[in-house]
Amino acid sequence: MDIQNQIFSEILAANNIVVTAHKGPDGDAIGSALAMFHFLNAVSKSVSVCLPDDVAHNLKCLNGTDQILLFDKNTATVKEKLSQADLIFCMDYNAPDRLGSEMAIELQHSKARKILIDHHPNPKEFCDVMYSDITCCSTAQLVYELIEKSNNKELLNKDICEAIYLGIVTDTGSFRFPSVTFRTHEIVSELIKHGLKHHIVHEQVFDTNSIDKLKLRGYAIADKLEIIAGLPVGLITLSKAELMRFNYQNGDTDGLVNTILSIAGIEVACLMMEKNDGVKISFRSKGNYFVNDLASKNFNGGGHKYAAGGIFYGSLDEASLVLKKTINEYFLI
Ligand code: 5GP
Ligand code: MN
DSSP, rough: OOOOHHHHHHEEEESEEEEEESSOOOOHHHHHHHHHHHHHTTTEEEEEEESOEEEEEEEEGSTTTTGOOTTSSSHHHHHHHHHHHHHEEEEESSSSGOOOOOHHHHHHHOOOOEEEEEEEOOOOSSSEEEEEEETTTTTHHHHHHHHHHTOOOGGGGHHHHHHHHHHHHHHHTTTTSSSSSSHHHHHHHHHTTTTTOOHHHHHHHHOOOOHHHHHHHHHHIIIIEOOOOTEEEEEEEEEEHHHHHHTTOTTTTHHHHHHHSSSOOOEEEEEEETTOOOEEEEEEEEEEEEEEEEEHHHSSEOOOEEEEEEEEOOHHHHHHHHHHHHHHHHHHH
């Protein structure tokens, strides 16, 4: 039996399903999770979506968003859901700690069968069924493959299609990354045939900026962008005080690191933001430089070759020093 049909038979056998996705959910996390939610509803299963924390406001455009349970706000309810579930989906993450340490413990303690659907490299073996395809552009595309290959295409409805599209469009930089294939476009054409209004999703995600968000980005580029001497590396650091000055909301810096990478000649882009629990680091790269190694070796993180991230337990200045030192070592090799 192929993996998609194996997953579908697990679904048919389950009564209480929980769908999870990673902390700081991006468009693919929320899109793949809600696509599963709507698909499971379409096969009449009892299902809850439980996320570690909230999504950015521009990603709250999908039906079902208002039913999501957040671990940081509804901790007791999420704990109960995870312990009572007989099947848990792990969407768009490759290791339990991507849920945050506390929710990861609850996941691991649950007796439920666990199914991973993900496209990140180096998945940890923490699920009973691992549908991991690191060549795929997005987890949302894998949800589509699950639906089609388990002969459930007739169940595709507007809610499922919009959720899959949100995941694909955000994880492919609007269809520009090398991970996009003919299959991605074929799938989007199916989504449109089944009721997707792609421009509505696109507008909601990309054209609903606040003025504060644009001002923060303007400030970051005008005053904080640093090109590391002699290297094709651009860095922006933002302290808590700077973020507060612009009334920072989750998602306000999404894509800022890609703006650094859009500079001609820049091959590695890095954004560092001071948070309560450490410095959150985002990397993007192009060409021959793979940033997942840099993130895992120096910043407690990981990710894809061209998009990676991590967390640094220290000050913003120390984080940027570590980057300058390790990046130098790399370029000297
Ligand atoms: P972003 O820069 O958009 O937050 O993250 C880009 C990618 O880097 C994510 O899709 C994920 O694969 C990876 N990533 C970001 N933060 C972390 C982290 O703290 N740990 C790990 N393992 N990967 C991360
Ligand atoms: Mn993804």
